[in-house]
Amino acid sequence: NAGVTQTPKFRVLKTGQSMTLLCAQDMNHEYMYWYRQDPGMGLRLIHYSVGEGTTAKGEVPDGYNVSRLKKQNFLLGLESAAPSQTSVYFCASSSGRTGGATEAFFGQGTRLTVV
Amino acid sequence: LAKTTQPISMDSYEGQEVNITCSHNNIATNDYITWYQQFPSQGPRFIIQGYKTKVTNEVASLFIPADRKSSTLSLPRVSLSDTAVYYCLVGGVRTNAGKSTFGDGTTLTVKP
Numbered sequence: 479n480a481g482v483t484q485t486p487k488f489r490v491l492k493t494g495q496s497m498t499l500l501c502a503q504d505m506n507h508e509y510m511y512w513y514r515q516d517p518g519m520g521l522r523l524i525h526y527s528v529g530e531g532t533t534a535k536g537e538v539p540d541g542y543n544v545s546r547l548k549k550q551n552f553l554l555g556l557e558s559a560a561p562s563q564t565s566v567y568f569c570a571s572s573s574g575r576t577g578g579a580t581e582a583f584f585g586q587g588t589r590l591t592v593v
Numbered sequence: 594l595a596k597t598t599q600p601i602s603m604d605s606y607e608g609q610e611v612n613i614t615c616s617h618n619n620i621a622t623n624d625y626i627t628w629y630q631q632f633p634s635q636g637p638r639f640i641i642q643g644y645k646t647k648v649t650n651e652v653a654s655l656f657i658p659a660d661r662k663s664s665t666l667s668l669p670r671v672s673l674s675d676t677a678v679y680y681c682l683v684g685g686v687r688t689n690a691g692k693s694t695f696g697d698g699t700t701l702t703v704k705p
Binding site for chain 1: 627636694695698
C-alpha cells in the first residue's frame with residue numbers, strides 16, 4: 479500500500495519557470511491538501527479539495543493553482559516560480575467519513591528550490 | 594481559524610514521561626484535537642486524536658479538560674527516537690476542512 483506519493487521529490491527551478499507537482503493517493507480518500515513548510519516553521523495550507531472536481535483556497539494560495547480531475551490525484555501548479563516559493567511541499571489526504579474529524583496521511587514531500 | 598499555541602521547545606531524558614500542552618482558546622464545538630509527529634525530511638505522522646476527556650493508544654495519551662481550551666499530549670517513557678517536532682492541530686476535517694492550522698510545533702529533544 480503506497481499511501482500518498484509525491485512526484486518529484488526534488489526540483490530546482492529558475493525564476494519565472496513553471497512546473498506541476500503531482501500527488502497521488504491510493505486510499506480512496508475524499509479530501510486532499512497541499513501544504514508548504516519553510517525552514518523551522520510549521521505547515522501552511524495552500525489549497526485543498528473536498529472531492530473530485532472541487533478545490534478551495536487555504537491560508538497561502540497566491541502564486542499557486544490546483545486541479546483535482548481524478549479523485550486519486552491532486553496537482554499543484556506554479557505558473558511563474560519566484561524565490562519566495564522555495565520550500566518543502568507536502569501533500570496529504572484524509573477520508574470524508576461522517577462523524578467528526580479523521581487523520582490525514584502525508585506524503586514524503588517535494589523539496590523545491592527557485593533560483 | 595482555530596489557532597493553537599505550544600511551547601517552542603522541550604528537553605527530556607530517556608525513560609521520562611513528557612507532557613506537551615497546547616492552548617486553543619477559540620476551539621469550536623465541532624472541532625477535534627489532533628497531534629502529529631514530524632521527523633526531519635519527512636511528512637507529519639498522526640499520533641492521536643480526541644474530542645474530550647482522555648484518549649489513549651499504544652504510543653500516547655491525550656488529556657482534554659472539560660472546557661476544551663487546552664490539551665496535553667503525554668508520551669510515556671520517551672526514547673531517543675522520539676526526538677521530533679510535535680504539532681497540535683484543532684479542527685474538524687469534515688466540517689472545517691482547510692480551516693485548521695498547524696502552528697510552529699514543539700521541538701522535543703530527548704537526551705541519553
